[in-house]
Amino acid sequence: MTGEERKAKVHWLMRYRIAENRIERMKAEQERWRQRATSIxxxxxxxxxxxxxxxxxxxxxxxxxxxxxxxxxxxxxxLSMEDIVAEIEALDHDIQDMVDRALQLRRDIGQAIKALADDREQLVLYYKYCDGLYLEEICVKMGYSYQHLCRIHNRALISLKMSNDE
Structure with a gap:
């Protein structure tokens, strides 16, 4: 596997975590608008x-x-209260759209991970790309050395077949 292929697979797997981070940022912004509404x-x-x-x-x-x-x-x-309520509702709609998109991404990534033959490889990819854990944290959870976990992760990336919907 070339460096470009590896980079493309990692990016494809990271789409779910990126969507999760966007949702969290949008929720934080929505909370700031709610605070404006209560302090106005x-x-x-x-x-x-x-x-x-x-x-x-x-x-x-x-x-x-x-x-x-x-x-x-x-x-x-x-800003009037109506302006603030309209902004909160717009953010709520955007958040719901992003949640729907994130769920679809997680399904796609989950199907690709389930297609791997090795259970350890599946678990490492789930921990890293769905749960957002660092490799060091996964080492502790699974009881492997860092080097061994890196080998499992690399084998999993090589075996992974991405869906072509991106």
Whole structure:
């Protein structure tokens, strides 16, 4: 197996972990939007009374007696609650699409790994590319030396047949 073939197989196997990382980033962004929603304050509302003349200043007493309703003027700029909710919903939709894609990737990768004859090779690839463990962690789990695990991993990559859907 050439270096390019090995690189292509590793990249093909890593697609699931990459999708998982994207999902986590999108969930973190969605949480930041939720925090914005809980920390947002209403834009200040100012009441402006119209009366005798717009230029004249009215006393508090005159405002109380004023028969006309105040004109409400919204102040401030920024995101409204509707904007934040729309962004959260859009992210939720994107996350669901990414989860569906990740599940399909995991099925494809799982089928390719199950096609391997050696159970140890299957387990190493599952641990590394589906569970996201480092080779050192897999050594501890399986009770092999690092060099022996690298040999198993390399044999598994050589034996692996990628599906042609990418």
């Amino acid at each position: 304050t209403q834009r200040p509302t100012y009441f402006q009374y119209r009366g005798k003349s717009d230029q004249e200043k009215m006393t508090k007493e005159e405002r109380r007696r004023n028969a006309m309703a105040p004109v409400i003027i919204r102040g401030g700029r920024g």
